Amino acid sequence: MTSLQMSAKEEMVEKFLDAAARGDVVQVTAHLAQMPSIVNQTGYSGWTALMLAARNGHYSVVEKLLSHGCDKYSVNSSSQTAYDIAKFWGHRHISNLLGRTDEGCQRVLPGSEIIPQENYFSREMLDRLSGKRTDKTWLEAKHSDPDTVYLMFSKLSPMVSAPQEDNGARGETRLCRFRYEAVKDLLQKPATVLIFLGVERRKNPSSSSSSQNNGGTWEPPAWFAVGTDEDAVELLKRCREKNCCFPKSPNRDLLKLNEEEAGVVAQARSVLCWHSRYSFCPTCGSSTGLEEAGYKRSCLNSECRSLQGVHNTCYPRVDPVVIMLVVHPDGNQCLLGRKKIFPTGMFSCLAGFVEPGESVEEAVRREVEEESGVKVGPVQYVSCQPWPMPSSLMMGCLAIAVSTDISVDESEIEEARWFSREQVIDSMFKGARPAFSVPPRQTIAHQLIRHWIGINANL
Ligand SMILES: NC(=O)C1=CN([C@@H]2O[C@H](COP(=O)(O)OP(=O)(O)OC[C@H]3O[C@@H](n4cnc5c(N)ncnc54)[C@H](O)[C@@H]3O)[C@@H](O)[C@H]2O)C=CC1
Numbered sequence: 231m232t233s234l235q236m237s238a239k240e241e242m243v244e245k246f247l248d249a250a251a252r253g254d255v256v257q258v259t260a261h262l263a264q265m266p267s268i269v270n271q272t273g274y275s276g277w278t279a280l281m282l283a284a285r286n287g288h289y290s291v292v293e294k295l296l297s298h299g300c301d302k303y304s305v306n307s308s309s310q311t312a313y314d315i316a317k318f319w320g321h322r323h324i325s326n327l328l329g330r331t332d333e334g335c336q337r338v339l340p341g342s343e344i345i346p347q348e349n350y351f352s353r354e355m356l357d358r359l360s361g362k363r364t365d366k367t368w369l370e371a372k373h374s375d376p377d378t379v380y381l382m383f384s385k386l387s388p389m390v391s392a393p394q395e396d397n398g399a400r401g402e403t404r405l406c407r408f409r410y411e412a413v414k415d416l417l418q419k420p421a422t423v424l425i426f427l428g429v430e431r432r433k434n435p436s437s438s439s440s441s442q443n444n445g446g447t448w449e450p451p452a453w454f455a456v457g458t459d460e461d462a463v464e465l466l467k468r469c470r471e472k473n474c475c476f477p478k479s480p481n482r483d484l485l486k487l488n489e490e491e492a493g494v495v496a497q498a499r500s501v502l503c504w505h506s507r508y509s510f511c512p513t514c515g516s517s518t519g520l521e522e523a524g525y526k527r528s529c530l531n532s533e534c535r536s537l538q539g540v541h542n543t544c545y546p547r548v549d550p551v552v553i554m555l556v557v558h559p560d561g562n563q564c565l566l567g568r569k570k571i572f573p574t575g576m577f578s579c580l581a582g583f584v585e586p587g588e589s590v591e592e593a594v595r596r597e598v599e600e601e602s603g604v605k606v607g608p609v610q611y612v613s614c615q616p617w618p619m620p621s622s623l624m625m626g627c628l629a630i631a632v633s634t635d636i637s638v639d640e641s642e643i644e645e646a647r648w649f650s651r652e653q654v655i656d657s658m659f660k661g662a663r664p665a666f667s668v669p670p671r672q673t674i675a676h677q678l679i680r681h682w683i684g685i686n687a688n689l
Pocket residue numbers: 549551553578579580581582583597615617619622624642669673674675676
């Protein structure tokens with residue numbers, strides 16, 4: 231290309247940008263017809279036609295540019311999108327238009343089809359066999375089966391054998407497993423809650439297993455959770471393993487189990503938490519009784535409305551929560567926040583409960599805007615994590631910001647910041663001077679951040 235052609239092209243770009251800034255939709259259309267690739271060009275100011283039209287409130291030019299595939303996520307030298315500019319200058323109709331959801335994931339997150347890692351607490355080691363929950367004969371036979379495994383919970387905490395920290399041992403924290411003989415007295419007590427968790431998924435009997443059903447075929451061992459109010463010190467005496475305890479801090483101690491046992495605990499703990507909170511019927515206040523091997527609680531008042539039809543008060547709760555890594559429109563920064571209760575220096579993904587009648591995508595947009603003031607456009611689901619404190623289901627998403635100014639909701643978030651990809655990599659892989667610390671690897675927050683780095687690494 232000669233210098234004369236270059237300047238002719240530059241001249242055309244400047245004329246196009248000028249038309250957009252003046253709101254001359256006829257001229258803008260003519261330029262786009264003559265040279266479609268002009269749509270995302272920037273002039274000397276580093277602003278696109280969309281930014282200029284947004285600055286001056288020219289709605290029809292903005293519409294025209296968007297209809298020609300203009301990139302609404304590009305940023306000027308101050309990291310502002312056209313959305314930011316329209317909002318700053320008070321052109322609400324334009325910021326609403328630019329804030330609408332549509333395409334955009336592929337541009338900001340190319341390669342986002344990468345399969346995410348499995349999350350902690352999500353592994354299903356047991357087959358839940360929900361059909362057996364109403365089969366009393368089968369369940370009773372399993373109770374006394376010598377292969378059946380019982381897990382013991384006190385105050386919603388499972389008995390574990392923990393490695394001794396003082397002598398530097400680095401063993402694994404493991405669930406203590408009991409046989410029928412060691413718990414049968416507890417099963418007779420009215421306050422005990424017994425939950426059928428499922429049967430092991432393994433297909434072949436090990437040499438020590440002898441469990442058979444009535445037809446004589448081998449069946450994999452069944453697992454139950456026992457929730458009891460008995461004295462914890464006395465309960466610990468029942469176990470032959472060393473260093474047993476009921477950990478005090480679920481948020482910290484339950485993250486030390488292996489993946490398989492963590493999955494079983496996620497199931498057992500959430501159901502036990504629900505029983506501990508639903509002793510009385512939320513509809514009429516009468517006492518409730520346990521049914522279906524621990525998966526139902528029904529009101530004992532025969533007149534109660536909750537006994538007609540399907541009532542969600544009768545079944546264990548799952549509370550949906552959205553958790554999202556918000557990606558800057560430039561694709562190279564992400565938004566992380568910290569709550570006051572976080573350890574010093576730790577930043578994590580924003581999160582919040584889904585409200586009734588709300589989609590996952592809308593919950594992501596609402597929570598991000600409430601907590602950080604940042605507006606989100608496209609939302610992409612990545613993976614989820616059961617979080618048994620007490621019964622959240624964390625739905626992990628990547629979300630693309632359409633605005634970049636931060637204004638935190640101080641009642642919930644102490645600080646929120648954009649971190650560059652380099653800062654995130656440095657913090658995650660313990661670089662020389664990490665800007666912050668990341669949440670532990672067992673959290674979906676950690677995995678979402680890692681997932682985003684993985685996507686970017688493919689650029
Ligand atoms: N696994 C992970 O990586 C992470 C897990 N989490 C979990 O997500 C949950 C939700 O995140 P937040 O930012 O606290 O939510 P949030 O931003 O919605 O604010 C929490 C507030 O929402 C209200 N709320 C609405 N529905 C509720 C419900 N069903 N249960 C309890 N409170 C409810 C309460 O006033 C509560 O204080 C947390 O409880 C936490 O356990 C949060 C961040 C990371």
